[in-house]
Amino acid sequence: QQQVKQSPQSLIVQKGGISIINCAYENTAFDYFPWYQQFPGKGPALLIAIRPDVSEKKEGRFTISFNKSAKQFSLHIMDSQPGDSATYFCAALNYQLIWGAGTKLIIKP
Amino acid sequence: EAQVTQNPRYLITVTGKKLTVTCSQNMNHEYMSWYRQDPGLGLRQIYYSMNVEVTDKGDVPEGYKVSRKEKRNFPLILESPSPNQTSLYFCASSITSGRADGAQYFGPGTRLTVL
Numbered sequence: 318q319q320q321v322k323q324s325p326q327s328l329i330v331q332k333g334g335i336s337i338i339n340c341a342y343e344n345t346a347f348d349y350f351p352w353y354q355q356f357p358g359k360g361p362a363l364l365i366a367i368r369p370d371v372s373e374k375k376e377g378r379f380t381i382s383f384n385k386s387a388k389q390f391s392l393h394i395m396d397s398q399p400g401d402s403a404t405y406f407c408a409a410l411n412y413q414l415i416w417g418a419g420t421k422l423i424i425k426p
Numbered sequence: 427e428a429q430v431t432q433n434p435r436y437l438i439t440v441t442g443k444k445l446t447v448t449c450s451q452n453m454n455h456e457y458m459s460w461y462r463q464d465p466g467l468g469l470r471q472i473y474y475s476m477n478v479e480v481t482d483k484g485d486v487p488e489g490y491k492v493s494r495k496e497k498r499n500f501p502l503i504l505e506s507p508s509p510n511q512t513s514l515y516f517c518a519s520s521i522t523s524g525r526a527d528g529a530q531y532f533g534p535g536t537r538l539t540v541l
Contacts, residue, residue: 406469
């Protein structure tokens with residue numbers, strides 16, 4: 318199965334809170350899991366990525382948690398800021414990138 | 427500045443009138459791809475190219491054509507556009523060939539409306 322299922326579709330978080338977006342996959346051949354961030358009027362841009370040999374990767378306020386046995390991975394945004402308001406896409410790479418449907422994140426001041 | 431450029435950024439056209447959306451990258455990337463983005467459907471790949479003269483269908487290729495005569499350019503052609511091709515289109519590129527690199531660089535998008 319080549320699908321990547323992303324949830325929730327939309328998310329509202331108070332400033333300073335933790336934003337969590339989840340993704341699940343079926344294909345165990347996926348070997349690279351990036352997250353992209355897209356601001357209105359712009360193309361998606363790579364935010365952070367992880368390979369399945371590690372369970373967590375942190376870059377600043379952004380963390381990917383990876384659960385290989387459950388075939389799930391998630392993006393955590395700590396101390397969420399209004400500037401983090403964007404659409405976030407998870408993806409998984411085998412021969413091609415397979416994309417999740419996206420999560421529209423709104424951070425309320 | 428390293429970038430992917432697309433033109434036009436906005437286009438309103440009528441059913442059946444052939445159009446081309448250009449895409450160019452200045453990073454010497456081998457891999458290029460076209461996506462369409464529709465609300466609730468995320469990004470869907472239309473066509474991709476692993477290198478010059480090598481193109482292949484993505485998930486939603488019907489109604490589209492591409493060509494890759496030069497490494498830097500990857501135009502998207504709609505021979506006879508229809509209203510269901512109204513969408514936001516993105517071109518992307520990445521460095522590796524052989525298989526797609528997860529680190530893709532996206533253009534700014536082309537918003538197409540077909541009446």
